Amino acid sequence: MYIEALKKELKDKKYRMTPQRELVLKVFIDNENDHLGAEDVYRILFSNKHSVSKATVYRTIELLVDFGFLRKLDFGEGIYRYELAKKNKMHHHFICKICGKIYEIEEKHLDILKKELENQGFVFEDFDFKIYGICPKCNKKTKKRIENKK
Amino acid sequence: MYIEALKKELKDKKYRMTPQRELVLKVFIDNENDHLGAEDVYRILFSNKHSVSKATVYRTIELLVDFGFLRKLDFGEGIYRYELAKKNKMHHHFICKICGKIYEIEEKHLDILKKELENQGFVFEDFDFKIYGICPKCNKKTKKRIENKK
DNA sequence: ATTTACTTGAAAATAGTTTTAAGTTATACT
DNA sequence: AGTATAACTTAAAACTATTTTCAAGTAAAT
Incomplete structure (x- = not known):
């Protein structure tokens, strides 16, 4: 559990668990899909x-x-957003340029690239893959709009 | 040439080419590797x-x-950076967590993902792939440091 | 029990970016 | 060419997100 892990992590590094720290972490746990x-x-x-x-x-x-409990994200809005950094959970996003909705996308095809970079001496610690485009919903709407114009 | 393209683009959309706009674009052209x-x-x-x-x-x-002349980039520093958005030029970056240097990386393995998303109805307009890690140079130094400690 | 180090809150400071208001310039129209 | 119109620029002020400062509070270590 995250709270326990944080307590341990803090103790190990001579920091203290406080009500405030627990509350902040809890907000992310309670809103883990945002x-x-x-x-x-x-x-x-x-x-x-x-x-x-x-x-x-x-x-x-x-x-x-x-x-390492949170991952810092930037969607070009001028603010930083954060998400719980679950281990082994990739964090790629598809940001719709029309509605602004952020979709989580899965990515299984980065292994080749990863190996290539490692061969070159790069150490792959974290990555952030952002795709901008039009989501299926908006795509449908756009198509409709175009058809109506005809 | 970028300047001419911008002039045309502006004219088409009823905007004006001004000395200031030309100067700003030129800065990016003159510093295209930054x-x-x-x-x-x-x-x-x-x-x-x-x-x-x-x-x-x-x-x-x-x-x-x-x-579409520039591409907005964010390396988590709290500011936005920009690069000339050359067509067909991918813009993936490797940011070394130690020295902060930004390497341009090539990526040829995204086609499978792209096709997958397109099958799901996503329209793939732009993407931004950032990898954080340790670059070969820093990696060497780190190894040395560890060896010296032994 | 006292020292020490960590933590907090409120306010001020900072940094990047955007807006405002006034004046300037280019383009369109006559 | 002269004038109207709309776009553009500037400097300063405003704004927003974030960070820092500093005094006061709190927990842990001695």
Whole structure:
């Protein structure tokens, strides 16, 4: 469980588990299918009457990223979003340029590339594969719109 | 040539080619191997005695991205960087977590994925593949450091 | 029990980017 | 050519996300 893992990780590194840190991590656990930004986390805590200061939210998120609990994402909006960094879970995204929806995509075809880079001496630690395009839903709508124009 | 293409593009869409727009695009052409941020562009122009206001630099970059002349990149630094969006040129990057150097990487193995997504109805417009890890240079240094410790 | 180091919150600072308001320039129209 | 119109630029101010500062609080270690 994430909370326990965080406690252990903190203890090992002479940091402390605090109510605030637990609350922030819990927000990500409770919303694991979203891609929350720091302000989202602050707002969620605030509306749940758990007041954690912004500074602490930001600091805790940074700490969780450093410890590998969260993965930092950027969808070109000018803010960072984060997701729980489940092990062995790839984190590729398809961002629809029309509706903005973010789809999680699976990727099984990177092994060849990975091996190639490793042969060249690169150490493959983390990767982030973003595809921008039009999702099936919007694609249908666009087609309809074009047909209506005819 | 980019400048001519931009002129045409602007004219088609009832925009105007201005000295400022030409200057900004030229900065990217003259530095095509770098990944410049908006502030870099401003600084380069400023030091070349071509004063273009920051607002115009930012606006022009946005316009160039919209028109497909530039590609917006993010390396998790809190700023956006841009590169000339050459057609048929992939833009995958390997960012060394140690030295921060950005390597361009070639990728020829995405066709299977692309086809898969297209079968599902996704329209593949642009993608951005980022790999974080340790580059061969740093890898060597790290190995040495570890050996020295023994 | 006291020291030490870590943590928090509120406010201020910072950095990148966007907006505003006023003036300038190019294009279209007569 | 002269004028109207719309696009464009500038400098400064505003804005937004994020980070830093610093005083005060809290837990762990001695």
